[in-house]
Amino acid sequence: MASWTSKLSRWAEKRWDLKEVLTPILDTEVTDYKQKVRFCWGGMTFALIVIELATGIFLAYYYQPSVKGAFQSIVFITDQVHLGWLIRGIHHYASYLIIVTVAVHTLIVFFRGAYKPPREMTWVSGVFLLLLCFAFSFTGYLLTWDQRGYWATRIGTGMASEIPLIGEYLMIFLQGGYGVKQPTIIRFYVSHVIVLPILLIGLLIAHFFMIRRQGVKEPF
Amino acid sequence: MDEKKAIDKENPTSSFSRRKLLKFITAFLGLFGLGAVFSSTIAFLTPPRSALKKVGGWQVVGNLSEFKEALSLSKVYFGLPILLMKEELGLRVFSAVCPHLGCIIQWDEKKKTFLCPCHDAIFDKSGKVVKGPLKDALLPFDLKVEGEMISVRLPEEKLHGYPSWFRITMISGV
Ligand code: HEM
Numbered sequence: 001m002a003s004w005t006s007k008l009s010r011w012a013e014k015r016w017d018l019k020e021v022l023t024p025i026l027d028t029e030v031t032d033y034k035q036k037v038r039f040c041w042g043g044m045t046f047a048l049i050v051i052e053l054a055t056g057i058f059l060a061y062y063y064q065p066s067v068k069g070a071f072q073s074i075v076f077i078t079d080q081v082h083l084g085w086l087i088r089g090i091h092h093y094a095s096y097l098i099i100v101t102v103a104v105h106t107l108i109v110f111f112r113g114a115y116k117p118p119r120e121m122t123w124v125s126g127v128f129l130l131l132l133c134f135a136f137s138f139t140g141y142l143l144t145w146d147q148r149g150y151w152a153t154r155i156g157t158g159m160a161s162e163i164p165l166i167g168e169y170l171m172i173f174l175q176g177g178y179g180v181k182q183p184t185i186i187r188f189y190v191s192h193v194i195v196l197p198i199l200l201i202g203l204l205i206a207h208f209f210m211i212r213r214q215g216v217k218e219p220f
Numbered sequence: 221m222d223e224k225k226a227i228d229k230e231n232p233t234s235s236f237s238r239r240k241l242l243k244f245i246t247a248f249l250g251l252f253g254l255g256a257v258f259s260s261t262i263a264f265l266t267p268p269r270s271a272l273k274k275v276g277g278w279q280v281v282g283n284l285s286e287f288k289e290a291l292s293l294s295k296v297y298f299g300l301p302i303l304l305m306k307e308e309l310g311l312r313v314f315s316a317v318c319p320h321l322g323c324i325i326q327w328d329e330k331k332k333t334f335l336c337p338c339h340d341a342i343f344d345k346s347g348k349v350v351k352g353p354l355k356d357a358l359l360p361f362d363l364k365v366e367g368e369m370i371s372v373r374l375p376e377e378k379l380h381g382y383p384s385w386f387r388i389t390m391i392s393g394v
């Protein structure tokens with residue numbers, strides 16, 4: 001008797017002719033040099049990003065982006081919601097790990113010279129991905145609305161204000177006003193859960209498309 | 221030579237043709253449209269003037285009788301931490317926000333100096349920097365006493381010369 005997986009695949013095959021679509025995507029040889037740890041950091045970053053997206057969606061069911069509600073809802077998630085502490089903990093620690101893996105990935109790409117033509121645009125998309133990672137961290141940090149998050153944001157927007165000419169405007173733009181207050185929470189929240197994820201997914205598609213078309217750079 | 225010119229004439233893309241003009245106009249309008257969308261987005265996200273509320277004016281923050289227990293009082297002015305001081309120089313008020321990076325300074329009664337916990341800045345009792353990673357003195361507030369009541373006011377004109385973030389934070393309240 002055929003296994004249930006092959007039954008399922010035959011069932012799907014009959015309807016959508018999936019082999020034709022999937023074979024060119026899945027049928028790639030993973031050569032030896034790709035199995036080195038140094039080629040894994042981009043993939044690790046991606047795995048962590050998937051984890052962040054998943055846990056982030058869970059958190060969004062309870063989080064309240066307001067001066068009154070933010071910290072309370074964080075405490076509620078941690079102490080009351082079933083497995084809330086776990087979801088929040090994973091979201092929290094994975095966000096730190098992403099900075100580590102993306103930094104290592106960038107350095108390895110740099111020192112291997114993998115940014116050179118014809119892969120320049122992979123590098124450029126990567127730079128934007130790196131900036132996005134920082135933007136995620138910066139906006140996410142405020143959301144707990146505790147002393148640490150509040151002051152980190154004050155320092156961050158204060159740094160922006162030192163940029164010549166546009167600094168003051170930029171600070172007010174980031175904060176949504178003169179101070180770090182309710183409008184700041186909303187701004188950071190919408191950026192963190194809507195705008196940045198859309199940009200991230202778009203850039204990841206571009207990044208991966210180029211890598212699949214070109215293959216990773218071979219060792220020297 | 222002549223032959224080549226004749227060919228060029230028949231090939232509309234090789235000289236300035238109607239097609240080229242139309243392409244140019246489309247590109248121009250396209251760029252203009254993108255610019256309009258982009259600049260409107262930025263304008264939308266810029267907080268409108270009416271949302272930029274400044275704090276200012278006189279606010280009663282304390283009472284002279286409170287100085288019986290201590291020579292320095294921590295108070296708030298529209299959410300901003302301030303320090304009321306009573307010493308030889310008389311009654312004085314300073315913003316407690318360190319002009320270096322914004323931590324909250326404290327008065328050290330033994331040494332008669334202000335101390336910032338973040339990067340160890342020290343200010344003398346007139347607010348001038350004694351030591352530390354900054355040049356700006358503490359911001360003195362305007363002060364008046366009516367009966368027993370102490371009122372203070374943010375002196376907006378004195379904010380000039382402080383870093384941008386400090387000026388914006390001061391007028392925002394906290
Ligand atoms: C969100 C962050 C990112 C993710 C999820 C990601 C993911 C990946 C993955 C899975 C690979 C293929 C395997 C590998 O070499 O690790 C890769 C390759 C590459 N990435 Fe990234 N990446 C990210 C950020 C960046 C950054 C910040 C840069 C550089 C500024 C960058 C530049 C590159 C380049 C040039 C390659 C090709 C490497 C080669 O051919 O050996 N990426 N990325």
Ligand code: FES
Nearest residue numbers: 318320321336339
């Ligand atoms: S913030 Fe006060 S010394 Fe740095």
